[in-house]
Amino acid sequence: MEAAASPLTFLLFPAVHSLAESFVEWALHPERTLEERHTTALFIEQRTRFTRKEFNWEKQQALAEARRGNPAYVPEIVEADLRAVAEELSQLHDWPTGLHNDRPIRDLSILRFLPNLTSFSLDNNAEVTDISPLLHCPRLETVSLSAQTIEDYRPLAGCPGLKSIRIYTRFPWPRMEGWERLEQLEELYWNGPGTGFLSLSVLPRLQKLVLDTGGYHRGGAASLRDFHQLPDMPRLRHLWAATFYYLDGIERFSALTALWISGPFRSAAPATALPNLLFLHLITDELREVKSLAASPSMQLLVVAGERPLDYSALTDTPQLREALSFGCTTPQLELGALQATLPGWDDLYLAPVPRPLLSLSLIRPKEGQNVVDPRELLPSNPTPAAEMDWCRHRTSALWMHRRLRHALDSAGLTADIGVCMGYGAKRVFTKAYTYTADPTHSSYGLEVRLIGVRALGQFRKVVHTLRTLLVSLKDKTVLHISGKPDPDDDDYDREWIPSPDEEIREEHYRQEQLRKKRDYLAREFRLQLLKDEGLNPDPKDFAPPPPPAPKKPAAPPSPPEPAVPDDPPAIPFDPPNLDWDQRPPDAEAPGGIKDADPDNSDETDEHWLKPPPHLEPNVFWKGLDLYIFLTENSLSTNRDNAEIIEYLLSRE
Numbered sequence: 103m104e105a106a107a108s109p110l111t112f113l114l115f116p117a118v119h120s121l122a123e124s125f126v127e128w129a130l131h132p133e134r135t136l137e138e139r140h141t142t143a144l145f146i147e148q149r150t151r152f153t154r155k156e157f158n159w160e161k162q163q164a165l166a167e168a169r170r171g172n173p174a175y176v177p178e179i180v181e182a183d184l185r186a187v188a189e190e191l192s193q194l195h196d197w198p199t200g201l202h203n204d205r206p207i208r209d210l211s212i213l214r215f216l217p218n219l220t221s222f223s224l225d226n227n228a229e230v231t232d233i234s235p236l237l238h239c240p241r242l243e244t245v246s247l248s249a250q251t252i253e254d255y256r257p258l259a260g261c262p263g264l265k266s267i268r269i270y271t272r273f274p275w276p277r278m279e280g281w282e283r284l285e286q287l288e289e290l291y292w293n294g295p296g297t298g299f300l301s302l303s304v305l306p307r308l309q310k311l312v313l314d315t316g317g318y319h320r321g322g323a324a325s326l327r328d329f330h331q332l333p334d335m336p337r338l339r340h341l342w343a344a345t346f347y348y349l350d351g352i353e354r355f356s357a358l359t360a361l362w363i364s365g366p367f368r369s370a371a372p373a374t375a376l377p378n379l380l381f382l383h384l385i386t387d388e389l390r391e392v393k394s395l396a397a398s399p400s401m402q403l404l405v406v407a408g409e410r411p412l413d414y415s416a417l418t419d420t421p422q423l424r425e426a427l428s429f430g431c432t433t434p435q436l437e438l439g440a441l442q443a444t445l446p447g448w449d450d451l452y453l454a455p456v457p458r459p460l461l462s463l464s465l466i467r468p469k470e471g472q473n474v475v476d477p478r479e480l481l482p483s484n485p486t487p488a489a490e491m492d493w494c495r496h497r498t499s500a501l502w503m504h505r506r507l508r509h510a511l512d513s514a515g516l517t518a519d520i521g522v523c524m525g526y527g528a529k530r531v532f533t534k535a536y537t538y539t540a541d542p543t544h545s546s547y548g549l550e551v552r553l554i555g556v557r558a559l560g561q562f563r564k565v566v567h568t569l570r571t572l573l574v575s576l577k578d579k580t581v582l583h584i585s586g587k588p589d590p591d592d593d594d595y596d597r598e599w600i601p602s603p604d605e606e607i608r609e610e611h612y613r614q615e616q617l618r619k620k621r622d623y624l625a626r627e628f629r630l631q632l633l634k635d636e637g638l639n640p641d642p643k644d645f646a647p648p649p650p651p652a653p654k655k656p657a658a659p660p661s662p663p664e665p666a667v668p669d670d671p672p673a674i675p676f677d678p679p680n681l682d683w684d685q686r687p688p689d690a691e692a693p694g695g696i697k698d699a700d701p702d703n704s705d706e707t708d709e710h711w712l713k714p715p716p717h718l719e720p721n722v723f724w725k726g727l728d729l730y731i732f733l734t735e736n737s738l739s740t741n742r743d744n745a746e747i748i749e750y751l752l753s754r755e
Contacts, residue, residue: 122188125215129184136177137209142184143177144204145197145212149187166204171619171647173627174640175205196221199228214238224249226270233257243286247271255298259283270294278302282333296326302333310340325365329354344385349373374398380422381498383407387430396420403498405429414438424448425498448502451495451577458574458735463566465749466739475739477581477732503580506572507551514568516561553586553729562751566733573735584731622647 128134129142151162169175194216199207206229213219213235222239223246224230230249234257236242242261246268253273258264259280264287269276271294278298281287282305289310296315315325326332329343329351338355342362349367352358353375361373364385371394373382379398383405393416395404404426406412411433414426424446428438468475551569553559569582626645633640730741731748740748 121191121215121217122185125188125191126181126185128215129179130181135209137207138211139177139179140175140205141207141209141212143179144199144207146179146183146187148200149190150183163203168646170203170205171623172642172645173623173630174642174645176642191215192218195219198223199225203227210235217241220244222246223268226250236261253277256280262286265289267291281305296331299326299332304334304336307337308335309337311335311338312342314342314344352376370395376400380495392417398423403427403501411435414441417441418444425501427501448498452499452502454575454577457571460570460574461736463570463752464737465745465752466737467745468739468742472742474730474741475732477583477739480581480732480734480737480739481579503576506575507569507582510568510572511551511565514564516558516565516568550583550585553584558586559751566738566752569733570735573733579734582733584729584733586729587727619647 129139134142195218197216197219198221204227206227207224208229208231210230210233213222216239218241219239220241221244222236222242226248228249229251231251231253233247233252233255236245236257237260239261241263243263244266245258245261245264247255248268248270250270250272252271253275254277255269255271256277256279258267259282262283262285264284266289267287268291274295274297276295276298279301281302285306287305287308290305290308291312293312293314296313299313325345325347328346328348332351332354335355337357339357340360341355341358344362344364346363346365347367348365349363349370349372352361352363352372356377358376359378360381361376361379362383362385366388367386368388368390370382370384370389370392373379374394374397376398378400380400380402382395382398382401382403385407387408387410389406389408389410389412392404392406392412392414395401396416396419398420400422401420402422402424404417404423406427407429409430409432411431412428412435414428414435415437417423417426418441425448426438426441426445428435466475466480551565553562553565558565565584569584573580573582626647630640630645727744727747728741729744729748732739738748738752
C-alpha cells in the first residue's frame with residue numbers, strides 16, 4: 103500500500119499546483135499557525151482595501167486597534183478575497199507591510215508565495231525574529247527591516263541580488279556573517295550597534311554607507327573605535343558615520359568623495375590621506391584643529407559643526423577649497439570670514455554666464471488620472487536624475503541655491519512681513535526654516551518655498567516673478583516647489599510653536615491612556631494564558647478591549663455678568679459684522695470679512711484686502727487651500743483641486 107501523501111507535498115512539488123492554487127491551499131490548511139494566518143489576513147486586507155469603494159479609514163483604524171488589544175484574537179480569512187489576491191501573486195514586486203498601529207506581524211512564511219518580489223519593507227511595529235523566508239525571493243533587490251526583534255541578519259547573505267539594505271536594530275550583537283557574498287550590494291543604511299561589522303571582511307561593491315551607531319552623548323556603548331574596525335570597501339564613495347572615537351584607518355577608503363563623521367575626535371589630520379575627497383563634514387565639540395586639512399588635495403567644501411572656535415587661516419593654501427562653513431560656534435571666528443573672502447565660491451559652476459530671457463508663463467494642469475504633475479515632466483527631455491548625479495556636487499549646489507534663493511526673496515521684500523520661508527519643519531522662523539542636514543539618506547535635495555498667511559497670497563504674482571527671475575539665471579534648468587496652507591488667522595507666522603497648557607494636558611492624558619491600555623492588555627493576556635493552561639478554550643470576545651467611553655458633553659459655560667450701563671454717555675448701538683456667509687441674505691448690507699473688503703481703500707499689509715474668486719465661499723477658500731506647486735522658469739503646475747485658484751491668483755494685478 104502506498105503511503106498517504108503529505109499535506110505539504112504541494113510545496114515540495116510546485117509543478118502539481120499553480121502558484122495561486124498552492125497559496126490558497128496553504129492559507130486554508132488547518133495546520134497554519136495563528137501568526138501565519140494573521141500575516142496572511144493582513145496581506146489580503148492590504149491588497150484589497152484600496153480596490154473597494156467602501157473603504158473607510160476610521161473603521162479600518164478601529165479594527166486595527168481592536169485586534170491589537172485582544173490577546174485572544176483569531177484571524178479571519180475570507181476565501182473569496184483570498185482567491186482574488188492569489189491570482190495577483192506572480193505580478194507583485196513590492197510589499198511594504200505598513201502595519202502602524204495594527205497587531206504586529208510575527209511570521210513571514212507567506213513570502214514563499216512571492217517569488218517575484220524585488221522590494222520588501224518591515225516597519226518597527228513588527229515582531230519578526232526569523233527572516234529566513236526572504237530566501238524564497240530570489241529577485242529581491244531592496245529590503246528595509248525596522249523590526250526591533252531581529253538579531254540574526256545572516257539570511258540576507260542568501261539574497262545575492264540585493265542592491266540596497268536598510269536596517270534599524272538595537273540588539274547589541276547583531277549577526278551579519280556571510281554578507282561578503284552580497285556582490286551586488288551598493289547602498290547600506292545601518293542604524294544600530296556597529297559590532298556586527300566586526301565579523302565582516304569585505305563588502306566588495308558598496309558605494310554608499312550610512313552608519314549610525316548612536317552618538318557619544320547618548321552613551322555610544324556600541325560605537326566603533328576607529329575605521330580599522332570596518333570591513334574593506336574598495337568602491338565606497340559616500341560615508342556618513344556616527345559615532346567614531348578616532349579617524350585612524352579612514353585612509354583605507356581611498357575612493358571616498360564625501361565624508362560625514364561625528365564623534366569626540368580632536369584632529370582631522372587622517373582625512374588628508376583621502377585623494378578624492380571633495381566634501382568633508384565634521385560633527386564634534388572636541389575638534390582642536392583644522393589646519394592639517396590644508397594638505398587635502400581635492401577638498402572643495404569643509405563643514406565643521408561644533409561649539410569650539412578654530413583657526414581657519416591656514417586653509418587659505420588648500421588647493422581646491424571653494425567654501426568653508428561653521429555651525430554651532432557662538433564665538434566670533436574672524437579668520438573664517440577672512441578665508442571666505444579669498445575662496446572662489448560656486449558661481450562659476452552653477453550660475454549662467456548670461457540669464458536666459460523670461461518668456462510668458464504657462465499654467466500646466468494635471469493630465470487625466472493625475473492629481474499632480476510629475477515634476478520630472480517639467481524638466482528638459484534628458485535631465486540627469488538626482489540619484490545618478492555625484493552626490494557631493496548635488497549637495498553643494500543645494501547649499502549655493504539656498505543662499506541665492508534667500509537673497510532674491512529678501513531683495514524683493516518678500517520675507518520680512520508677509521510670510522514666505524524656505525524648507526521644511528514645524529518652526530516658522532525664516533532663518534531656521536531650511537534644515538541643513540548631515541544625513542544623506544534622501545534621494546533629492548530640491549528647495550521649497552512656503553507661503554504662510556494670506557498676505558503672501560496677496561503678492562503671489564510678485565513671488566512667482568521673483569522666483570522665475572532667479573531660475574533663468576541658473577546654469578541648469580531647475581524646478582522649485584511652492585507649498586503652504588495660508589490661513590487668515592495666521593498673522594504670527596514667524597513665532598516658534600509653544601504648546602499651550604491645554605495641549606500639554608492633552609499630551610499627558612494621551613501618554614497615561616497608552617500606559618493604561620498596555621497594562622490592561624498584559625492583564626488580559628495573563629488571564630488568557632491561565633485559562634489555556636487549564637485546558638480551556640476561551641471565547642475571543644471575552645478578551646476584547648473595552649469600547650472607548652462615550653465623549654462627555656461639555657458643560658454649558660456660565661452666563662457672563664450683565665455689563666454695567668454707564669449713566670452718561672448713553673450706550674452706542676453696534677451691529678457686529680456678519681461672517682456666517684452661508685446664512686447671510688444676498689441683500690444684506692452688514693460689512694465684514696474678506697468678502698466685502700475693498701482693495702482700493704485697504705492697507706495691502708492686511709490680508710482682508712484679498713478677495714477670493716467671486717463664486718467661492720470665503721471661509722472654505724481660505725481654510726481649504728493647500729498649495730502644492732512646481733515652478734520652472736516658464737511653467738507652473740499645481741494639484742487638480744487648486745488649479746482654478748492658482749489661475750485666479752496669477753490673474754490678479
